[in-house]
Amino acid sequence: MKLSEALSPTSHTFSKKHAEVIKELEVLLEKGIPELTMSEIAAKLKISLRTLYEIAPSKEKLILFTVDNILNKIGKKAHIKIEKISSPFQKLQIYLKNVNKAVGPKFDIYIKDLNKIKGSKDMIDYHESYITSFIEKLLLESIAAKEIKEIDTAAYAILLGSIGRDFAAKENKKKISKSPEETANSITDLILSGIKLES
Template sequence: MAKPAVTRGRRREAVMDGLVDLFLAEGFLGFNIGDLASRLQCSKSTLYEIAPSKEQLITAVVRAFFKRATARVEAEVAQESDPVARIGTYLDAIARELAPATDEFFANLQQFAPARDLYSENTAIAARRVQGLVREATVPDTPVNAAFVGMVTAQVMESIQRGEMEAMTGLDDATAYHLLADLIVKGIAAQPDRKSR
């Protein structure tokens, strides 16, 4: 028989997963605690165990989304041995994690400062990760400058995060990440020394 603490932990994890999926599908600013409890078929007290207020609950859920996404993205990258392909794998995996997110979710992220800050913080972390992957994939003494590619990638990722990319191109975040991955991978794969190997 499961211990009560273990059962509560599993229930909390299931509720958190449900909240993440609900927020991605419908946003979060339009819900109150009662609405969320009703949609997830749990008590308000279950939600208050996660966080003591709606604002803190939103922050906890958005943080859980990025934590879950990061774990899944890194698991995919760990399966890829080719350094160039690893870049595409990383950015494409990010795109897949963002794909279920609706316009409402992204609009709410921009409207709610703590969530916007989490998105910005995670974008910065991802940009640094891409810079490292680009360095690993770049053949020495070739025209590709890893620092430059990494910085351009970081700027594009920040533009995606701020909503500027969608405003200027009409591309949603997931599509923009896919296209960024394609651009970088094709550019690095075209290095003369790599073609001759």
């Protein structure tokens, strides 16, 4: 089973009501993962328990689905921002800054207790794998366009795709002076500057 299938709601067709509930769930998660049952979440959102179960079959799946949805939105916005840019290297710069928002202050609250939920690592790994593949594609295009040096694109893609997550790790976050997002952007800029060809 694909991760997207595992995370998808029990009903694959969303009504307007479901879409509204999902938005409310995102707002609820801004305060951290609630120590609430499905019934209590439904009561807090002023909806029926049935409506909640139509979105996901359990609290864990509900949380994972909501966070997955938020990550997908970040990714979609990143793609929209680069779709009209012709330079692969400029696309890469802008794309990386946008995906690093996934470790920004707002999202930090979302993922604070996420590791306690079964399946969360698979979900994050899935998104990171997609990002890494897309980064490598842009690196290859940048080489073809003679915008960057000949490099091991797979190695650089893995590095650039995991920087944010590494700095967001609890043990590392305590050691850095700035936020994971700011630090990731700073290191990313240094790496990109090092491989860019002077025009």
